[in-house]
Amino acid sequence: MKSAVFALLAGACQAGDIAVTWADCGKDTHGHITDLQPTKIKTGEDQTITGTGNVDEDVAGGTFKFTVKAGWLTVLSDSGDICEPKKMDIKAMGMSLGFVSWGGMKCPLAKGTMSVPMTIHLSSSIPSSLARTTMDATAVATNGDKLLCLSSSTAPAAAVAVPAPWVSDSLKTTGSRIKLTWADCGGGSTHGTIKDVEPTTISTGEDQTVTGTGSVDEDVAGGTFKFTVKAGWFTVLSESGDICKPKTMDIKAMGMSLGTVSWEGMKCPLAKGTMSVPMTIHLSSSIPSSLARTTMDATAVATNGDKLLCMSTTTAPAADVLV
DSSP states (O other): OHHHHHGGGGOBOTTOEEEEEEEEOOSSOSEEEEEEEOSEEETTSOEEEEEEEEESSOBOOEEEEEEEEETTEEEEEEEEETTSOEEEEEEETTEEEEEEEEOOOOSSBOSEEEEEEEEEEEOTTOBGGGGOEEEEEEEEETTSOEEEEEEEEEEETTOOOOOOGGGSOBHHHHOSEEEEEEEEOOOTTBSEEEEEEEOSEEETTSOEEEEEEEEESSOBOOEEEEEEEEETTEEEEEEEEETTSOEEEEEEETTEEEEEEEEOOOOSSBOSEEEEEEEEEEEOTTOBGGGGOEEEEEEEEETTSOEEEEEEEEEEETTOOOO
16 A cells, blocks of 8 residues: 555664765856765764865855755755855754755855855654755855856665655545544543544545534533644644634644644533534645545543543545555
8 A cells, every 4th residue: 555655754764874966057157066075974963065166256255045855845945145154954844854054155255166065964863755855055146146056965875765755646646535534542531432423535625524423421511622633753733722612723734734624612511411523624635645644633621620532533545556
């Protein structure tokens, strides 16, 4: 199953070696990179990579821009003074994956040879998919002239053909139906029990109300809920609120909206007996299929501190394709 392939996302780059490929992307720039060394670095260590080349004019100063992407996720976008060192963090969903440091050029820079030093540190526990990056560095001189353009990419040196989840096809190309499985996760101390969840298949691109029905063995005046959504090891939603009031919560990865979950609010006060737990789920029709594989946990605690309910739900594309 595809899901088995994407489970490999959790694997770190155990070998620790990252291969670096590069290209000078300057067409009408005054500087050109002719070599970059080393072309292999290790995770978990500060590794200085230096691009060397030449420039056809004197340069008093200028600014650089640095962008790092893992698939379609931008994990770093920053800029600074070409003459000054600057450290920039690489992050995904608030988790530090490492950093890139612009070493600073020796200004003023005379016409002739030039050196562009950068220090890269990738975490030794970085998932192998996130070790596959594209890094673009550009610089513009103070007078507005384009100074340089360097494009590089990284990948585990002993790369296995494991697609990163960010670059998997969207559900527009693999089918827009999402399958739900569920379980009541409440123990003996939980006063409410979920006995059914309907529907068990929803569509992307639409608001879909999913209702859990069951029973509660005591009167409930009110309380609070907590809702968590994970896509693999990423927490893409973590929110809480009043069980009696509606609340819409955004599902996001790196600032990109993947959809929403809305707690519709229980009818309070809730009398002992049957209960209904309605939620509206909206998953973007363009969400990558890997991020449609989620675990959703909803818990609630009554005002008096009693555990009220626990419901666990998983989602996956209804038509997983064998690979």
